[in-house]
Amino acid sequence: xxxxxxxxxxxxxxxxxxxxxxxxxxxxxxxxxxxxxxxxxxxxxxxxxxxxxxxxxxxxxxxxxxxxxxxxxxxxxxxxxxxxxxxxxxxxxxxxxxxxxxxxxxxxxxxxxxxxxxxxxxxxxxxxxxxxxxxxxxxxxxxxxxxxxxxxxxxxxxxxxxxxxxxxxxxxxxxxxxxxxxxx
Numbered sequence: 201x202x203x204x205x206x207x208x209x210x211x212x213x214x215x216x217x218x219x220x221x222x223x224x225x226x227x228x229x230x231x232x233x234x235x236x237x238x239x240x241x242x243x244x245x246x247x248x249x250x251x252x253x254x255x256x257x258x259x260x261x262x263x264x265x266x267x268x269x270x271x272x273x274x275x276x277x278x279x280x281x282x283x284x285x286x287x288x289x290x291x292x293x294x295x296x297x298x299x300x301x302x303x304x305x306x307x308x309x310x311x312x313x314x315x316x317x318x319x320x321x322x323x324x325x326x327x328x329x330x331x332x333x334x335x336x337x338x339x340x341x342x343x344x345x346x347x348x349x350x351x352x353x354x355x356x357x358x359x360x361x362x363x364x365x366x367x368x369x370x371x372x373x374x375x376x377x378x379x380x381x382x383x384x
Contacts, residue, residue, distance in 0.1 A: 206231050209313035213245040218315055220253045225260035228331040229323035239271055250309045251284045262296055263335025269301040283309040297343045329361040
């Protein structure tokens with residue numbers, strides 16, 4: 201299956217991300233790097249995500265989209281927006297609970313902008329694993345259904361990559377669970 205493309209454009213203070221074709225985990229580090237730079241600059245008021253030409257999107261890239269939702273919510277107190285035309289993509293978005301964190305519009309993005317491909321980055325195996333881990337952690341944090349679906353991926357990545365350490369427990373229940381696991 202041919203790998204897709206992630207493009208961006210700016211119109212005023214709005215950034216548009218367009219995901220074209222089959223969007224897979226191999227593209228994650230490049231998208232993650234683009235988001236790091238975009239969020240560090242902070243020179244935008246909205247991010248519109250165009251999935252109208254997306255044929256498939258995997259959980260890694262869904263986690264990176266959830267990262268966008270978190271940023272928009274934290275900075276502006278509102279939901280980010282996704283445009284989608286395909287029922288199968290809509291089912292994927294609904295399946296991971298995106299309707300709770302995104303405005304999902306079933307139609308074309310009403311802007312016509314010159315798109316530019318995001319830069320590819322050369323990542324190491326460890327950097328790819330960290331992107332996979334962080335994007336799945338964000339998905340798990342969205343809801344319990346996602347946690348049940350993706351926790352095994354987080355566990356496997358933590359076991360496989362020594363530099364990935366689990367986040368510190370934040371509640372007494374989580375601390376008790378971690379203590380029980382450490383005693384095994």
